Amino acid sequence: MTHPLVPATLAFRGDGTPYSPRFDDIYHSASGALAQARHVFLGGNQLPQRWQGQRLFTILETGFGIGVNFLATWAAWRADPGRCERLAFVSVEKHPFAAADLGALHDKLVAGTTIAPLAAELVKAWPPLIGGIHRLSFEGGRVTLTIVFGDALEWLPKLWLRADAFYLDGFAPAKNPDMWAPSVFKSLARVAGTFATLATYTCAGDVRRGLEAAGFACEKAAGFAGKRDMLAGRFAPRWRVRRHEPPLPFSVVQRHAVVIGAGMAGCALVERLAARGWQVTLLDRNTRMASEASGNPAGVFHPLLSRDESVATRISRAGVLLALQSWRALEARGHDFARTDRGLLHLPADAHEARSLADAIDAYRYPDTFVRHVSSIEATDLAGVTLGRDGWFYPRGGSLDPASLCAALCAEAGTALDWRAGARVSRIEREGSAWSVLDESGHVLARAEVVVFANAHEAARIAGLRHAPTRIVRGQLTRLPIGTDLRVPLIGEGYAVPLPEGLLAGATYGIDDADSTSRELDDAENIARLAQLVPAWAEQLAALDTSALASRVAFRCVTSDRLPMIGPLADEALCAQHASALAGAWPLDLHRSPGLYGAFAFGSRGLVWSTLAAELVASQLEGEPWPIERELAEDLDPARYFLRALRRGSVQPS
Template identity: 55%
Template sequence: MTESLLFAPHDLPARWRHKRVFTFVDTTFSVFLSLWQRWRDDDARCDRLHVVALAPLASLDDAPSADDASPLAAELARAWPMRVPGVHRLEFDEGRVVLTLAIGDDVQEMLAKLWLRADAFHLDPAGDPRKLCKSLARFAGDGATVSTIVAGDARAQLERALAASGFACSSSATDAPLTARFAPRWRVRRHEPPLPSDANAHDAIVIGAGLAGCAVSSRLAARGWRVTLIDRHALPARDASGNPAGVFHPIVWRDDSVAARLTRAGFLYTLRRWRALEAAHHDLSRSGAGLLQIADTQEDADALAGAIARFAYPPDYVQPMTRDDASRLAGVDVARGGWFFPHGGAISPAAICAAQLADASALITPRMNTDVARIAHDGRVWRTFDANGDEIANAPVIVLANAHDAARLAHLHGEPTRSVRGQLTVLAQGALDALRMPVIGEGYAVPLGSDGALIGATYDIDDTDREIRDTGHLENIERVAGMLPQLASAPTQVRAGRVAFRCVTSDRMPMIGQLADENAARRDAHQLSGAWPLDLPRMQGLYGAFAFGSRGLVWATLAAELIASQIEGEPWPIERELAEAIDPARFLLRALRHGEIGSA
């Protein structure tokens, strides 16, 4: 299809002019570069252009060349993702052009898993037309347009399926592109696709200046939002985010579970955002040698090697390691084999927070040494109050990124979070001096150069003791010695320690997204006994990003992008089933389904 035929049915660029967001869905994986160029050439273009492209996993093998004569194609080639399934979000032109690649074995199955509001669709008509058109109807915005090349019986079947799903087809010659517009004469869907916040002013409050809060502030500021960032400490990254270093890596399990897919998505998106900060000359103190994970047992090592082969993960994502290979790579003897993440490693959480705030300093107003005692909604804006009842700040949107205190401020059902004490240990130079990279398994060890090595950490559920304990140091040393045997035989000297408190949920998944209106849910408990997440009433303008446990480095940036996308009505950066697994309302939903909450 020529460029004029491609864009004519969608009336581009006229339809995106002066809009905040325009979303184009392409199931042929062929229009992104043309759309991007046309957007660049239009002085009255939309603020943000989203292109959601769907393709089979094998299409990632056909990466564009970085030597391509087209500057845009070369830029796309430099951002090309690893060959792993899932949703990959790539950003260009300072984040104003966003390519969301949804990669899977079945394009129609992958399309059905997304959540977005589309303004235009360019289709590959292959597959079941009824299933395809039902998906289009779930996502179509008012007047959304469709174009595709199809002929013969397939054209007639697609026209019928489009009409049954609420699309009005344009009559044209059978050798011309099939075009349609979403104009349902009856209700064709149960839920409306995402809509942007109706707030006139793009102002938000973020409570908590750790990894979660700084990431949310950064992603909102990237969209032009003004953020008031409130924290009870004098500086950002003081609690768990204040550890001297943290490890980051995806997880590989025998099955591609929800947790594995979510962590993979978070890891890959986080790497892109960190590289952007580093390209802007922010030093994140990120290690560059990769990360080695030691299996708990040899059986686990063998099983995971089989899973890596079965899922055909590329070597730049993960590599299985024998004990000998792992020892050579680590520079010290290891107890068992495992697997190696070339792009995993260690990083300074505080440096990430500082870089995110500095990068968006014009739009972020920190309010440090400020404790939020209460929040309230007056029907228009959210207000925050201190212990004296004085107002701290107000805005139409508020994000709770304050870990243990978030559930209290939001009055969440059933006390869904718990505190886990973690004590880490800094060893003086000695037994682990030869360690070349971070090693994880039953514990973790991070080489700190002349500062020795960081090891840890204990996992003490509901333990509130802030004092450093000798028993905690011994536990850390014993656990790491189970991975790195020479730590048990060489003299060790503890140089320092630190205690921080992780916030976790019973299912070990984070709380990310818009919070439910629990009072309204209680009133309608009977009707919601069979509810799905989209059925729940939600609190206008109230979002959460907390309970990251030990995975804040991997999850925080993706959490921020998901929340910013929900606020702006943009395509979500992960599949809807993954977002539902981390929905802050999931425990309320389970209580409703089990009849634990009765109608008031």
């Protein structure tokens, strides 16, 4: 459950040191934040020496505060010619600053220093104050900040990563004892890498004893700025402290992956893998990218809200925020995919939906920059057409051209992408350490140690999964020669998206309907819903000749729980041989098919979920911190249906 955030208060002591009235403590020594970060946290963890020559180095921090430890680490990484290829910094903050306050703090602390440009980048990328995990990327993705807005006691057990170093930087133990609780130290031990180190400015006896009880060997070191001692340590457990080892990268001889499916899901994977140095072969049965549902003229994107913080709500919120960051980066590099920037309006279908949305917004206190209620007058002003009812406005929502986005994602991959059109994949075979991807005649289309299925309702069949039920949903869109005055996309019962030459309305929802021909009845259904959405257009819509309208049919893929399939695939045959032992298994207990991953069954939320799915799969492959909490990723695990069958005792060895 995501709880409403209580932001930090911007305050200073008389000497200009940032101060927390809530905890009655300072954010850093009066002798200097940067100097303290370099001495205590970089020096205490023997950085930059320890990251040199590494592909990935991961740091976990308790207490982000004003972000100086991150900025100092980022600056040290930039200045080090022997730096690791990728630096992953993860930090938890219960009371984050708003972006404007963070910028004001940095103006006082780092103005005129070489770190000032980095601080400006951080503030520009700073997420809205919404609880949960936010992934920020810098240096073309080589430096990531995974910032968690929430209570460390709640969130540290949910993170999944392998930490090489720990920065313990909460307020003083006497001021904020929760940050130094034994449960916190146990959470650190759960994700500590084999040679992990730690550092903290405090030398309190309770802290040292708590860390040692959790498996860390600690010793005193010279403190900073007149403080006699600090603690430095290393992970040295005297006994087994965890059931599962923290994640490692998938071991490959060659960093080459085959991605099957060239829609939104597949193209997002291409870009994310190429950004990490992978060569990618992209296969699709069609002659061009984005030929199926991703070829629709436009798609809408917006968060999903609910009173109960459902799984779909949580992944949609994380997905839309991550996607927006990715799209802004693409646009900054010159790509254009017709993304609208005026927001999106949600008009509830009835009083029940209106109450549900209002309750969700009230409960979690979403910032106005994320979603806000608008009166019928303001809604009309935003839309440019008379609407006659209240709604909710998503300033960050909108629409874009999915096919153009797919092209931009693949263009970013450059020479790392080998695109093969008209490749009709029929099955896969394991040969040694690699997988052969075969067509219907048995011809090898591609071969690699990693294969990712992003081909919607064909994925489970080709991957040989018996417990990954998916269904197709037929959707028909209708293009209308009206609505050129509409300023923002509208959603409700159906949706309306302004196009340069008119309006896109839709879409129908036909489960298990495989008919690809356009139907005049479906166009009439889209028009009827649009007339309810915008009554001011009713007369114009009634006068249209439905037989002359242009429409498009595409097929979505859904699961019975309407959640996507994202992550490593289970080795169902091997698991079945050990079915009785796995009757009480959890996802991490399952045997996985080495190198096989899925990113499919996105339904109508491909724009919102594809970036998050690609980032999650890439992080799993690379052994990087996951961009969402482990329990949420497990809700999306392609093996979740198989796991339920194991627990029911309905899996038999084949």
